Amino acid sequence: MAAYKHLxxxxxxxxxxxxxxxxxxxxEVYTYFELEAKGVYPFIDFYKQYLHHNEILWDRYHKGFISSDELKWKRMWRTMLEFKMGSEQLAKDMSVHFLEILPTKKTLFPHTIEILNYLTQKxxxxxxxxxxxxxxxxxxxxNSGLSPYFTHMITSEASNSLKPKKEIFEYALNKAGASLSESIMLGDNLDADIQGAINAGMDCVFVNHLKIPTDIKATYIIHHLKELEGIF
Incomplete structure (x- = not known):
């Protein structure tokens, strides 16, 4: 087993x-903008359409086809189009409100804090x-209590690159003062995280919460975070 130091x-x-x-x-957005009265119902359909369009547009953003600003408002706009509402201004107002509230939420996957404590103590x-x-x-x-556990956070904006491009991984290694051989990437996205790490020559853990079948050969595959105790 490789002697990893940087996760x-x-x-x-x-x-x-x-x-x-x-x-x-x-x-909260649905209630604030009185969407039910505007003909957007039931809420669960609105939510499912948002997740659907968010996933598509994030994929396009990852691949460099759209800008971050387009992603932010078009996921709302495309969702509202499903309910025959095409107001760009409404979509942009909803996007601003959404991005003000979303980062205040605190729900983590099971065992997140437990495993971060475990890894830090090791x-x-x-x-x-x-x-x-x-x-x-x-x-x-x-807001979610994660910041004490992490030494660096490398974002696409700061690095001027996006996963799965190898440049963001190289930027991260340089920022952390880490070598490739002592580093490993852990993520849920097969393209951005896993194929991206493979392209950069980095070992990787596919955090497969959804138990997605794949032919991509990650170094390790887990289905919940507590399984990391068997790797590290």
Whole structure:
């Protein structure tokens, strides 16, 4: 087993439960903008459409096809189009409200704090590599109690690159003062985290919360965070 010293985690969908936090936030957005009275109902359909379009647009953002600003408002706009509402201004107002509330949410995946304590006590240096937005991601880790565990957080904005591009991994290694051989990436996204790490020559742990079948050969595959005790 490699002598890892630096563990680079993804944040959303790996440690911080994006779907649960987004659902709570969207409930507040839905009420604030009186969407039911505008013909957007039931809420669960609104929520599912948001997750669907968010996933598609994040993939396009990862691949460099759209900007971060487009991602932020178009996921709302495309969601509202499903309910025959095409107001760009409403979508942009909803996006601003959503991004004000979302980072205040605190739901983490089971065993997150437990495993971060375990890894810290064993002497590992923990870092984050995230394609999320700088201000938003800092707010998330501060509000959810994650910030004390991480030495560095590398965002796509700060590094001027995006997972799965190898440049963001190289930037992260340089920032952390870590060598490739003593570093490992842990994340849930097969393209951004796992294939990205493989492209950079870095070992990786596929945090497969959803038990997705895959042919991508991660160094390790786990289905819940507590399994990391068997690796580190």
């Amino acid at each position: 680079f985690f993804d944040l959303d969908h790996t440690l911080w439960d994006f779907d649960a936090n987004a659902k709570e936030t969207l409930t 002497g590992y240096k923990l870092h984050l590599i995230t394609n999320g937005f700088e201000k938003t991601q800092w707010s998330k880790i501060n």
